[in-house]
Amino acid sequence: MSTTVAPIDPLRSCPAGRYADERLIVEPGRPLGVTAAATGDGRILVRHHLRPAELDDELGAALAAALAPLTDDHDVFARAFTGVVLTSAPQAERAWELFYRNTLARIRHAEPGYSAIYRRALELLPRGEVLDLGCSFGFLALHLAARGDRVTAAEIDAGTTTLVRSMARRLRRPVEVVRADGAALPLPDGCVDAVAVLHVLEHVDDATGAEVLTEARRLARSRVVVAVPFEERPTALFGHVRRIDAHHLYQLGHASGWSFDIHRHHGGWLVLDRPVRHHR
Incomplete structure (x- = not known):
């Protein structure tokens, strides 16, 4: 029996600091950086510990490195990316605003990547x-x-x-x-x-x-x-x-x-x- 997966909602707040859907779970953890592991129910668990200044578009490279041994599914990547951002602050728009401001600053300050x-x-x-x-x-x-x-x-x-x-x-x-x-x-x-x-x-x-x-x-x-x-x-x-x-x-x-x-x-x-x- 097929299961319909709900579309990604980028403005879904995660006040408890945990994101979960039919395909993966995202939650803060340690050490610094991003890790991913398979779970017993067929989902992927992504844990991250990023400093506020590290939440920007370069997240994609670290997330891809963590996910690559487990999957090449772009939908999983997109959900994990969204989940990392959303679990970085209790309110969705504030989390994304930090992500956007950091990324725009990288462009303005001629940082690599x-x-x-x-x-x-x-x-x-x-x-x-x-x-x-x-x-x-x-x-x-x-x-x-x-x-x-x-x-x-x-x-x-x-x-x-x-x-x-x-x-x-x-x-x-x-x-x-x-x-x-x-x-x-x-x-x-x-x-x-x-x-x-x-x-x-x-x-x-x-x-x-x-x-x-x-x-x-x-x-x-x-x-x-x-x-x-x-x-x-x-x-x-x-x-x-x-x-x-x-x-x-x-x-x-x-x-x-x-x-x-x-x-x-x-x-x-x-x-x-x-x-x-x-x-x-």
């Missing part, structure tokens, strides 16, 4: 109206808003869009959050100056990825910025379903009909620029 990807995107995206397509936690969108851009963040997951909207409000960063499929957004042609597609394509198959880039070009007046990880094999625990390399990026750029540049910086980058029309 995934933050380097956001910093490069900020360098490549023109100021003005920007769409963060497949925004995940919305860190790029929040930084774009802080520099004065008019920002739309789009994400397909309902829980994530609710979280990003809540954090944008708490951090007083004006971001319009839209729940939508990245291959079919309810927005008009050429509605933004640029579109960011950061670490999205590795989560979808070739055909869907091509549709996402077609949609990004439809919406962008001038530039589309794409970032992907360069991996030997897709990391299933992170939800990656395919490997993308420099040759694949070249094919995508060539097929777009736009001017394009490819470079490496903590992974691969494809920057598409709409051709300039010369009027006679």
Whole structure:
């Protein structure tokens, strides 16, 4: 008999300091860091002991290392990640606010790690109206808003869009959050100056990825910025379903009909620029 697993609720407070659902249990513990072990009922028990300053987006690497010997299931990873954050403070929004403030500070202070990807995107995206397509936690969108851009963040997951909207409000960063499929957004042609597609394509198959880039070009007046990880094999625990390399990026750029540049910086980058029309 199959058991239906409830969707992740990122704003579910854990005042007792313990998170539990049908697939795993998360609770504070010692020593420092993150550990994971199988339980007798088929779930995974994750224990963590993090200093407040350590609660940021780099948590993903430590959590993946703990879970990898037990599972490569992305849903388990996402639930564990959420559980670690939620059990770091009694009230959900306060826990996430600490997580967001720490992560945004890493980007601002040029600390190493995934933050380097956001910093490069900020360098490549023109100021003005920007769409963060497949925004995940919305860190790029929040930084774009802080520099004065008019920002739309789009994400397909309902829980994530609710979280990003809540954090944008708490951090007083004006971001319009839209729940939508990245291959079919309810927005008009050429509605933004640029579109960011950061670490999205590795989560979808070739055909869907091509549709996402077609949609990004439809919406962008001038530039589309794409970032992907360069991996030997897709990391299933992170939800990656395919490997993308420099040759694949070249094919995508060539097929777009736009001017394009490819470079490496903590992974691969494809920057598409709409051709300039010369009027006679």
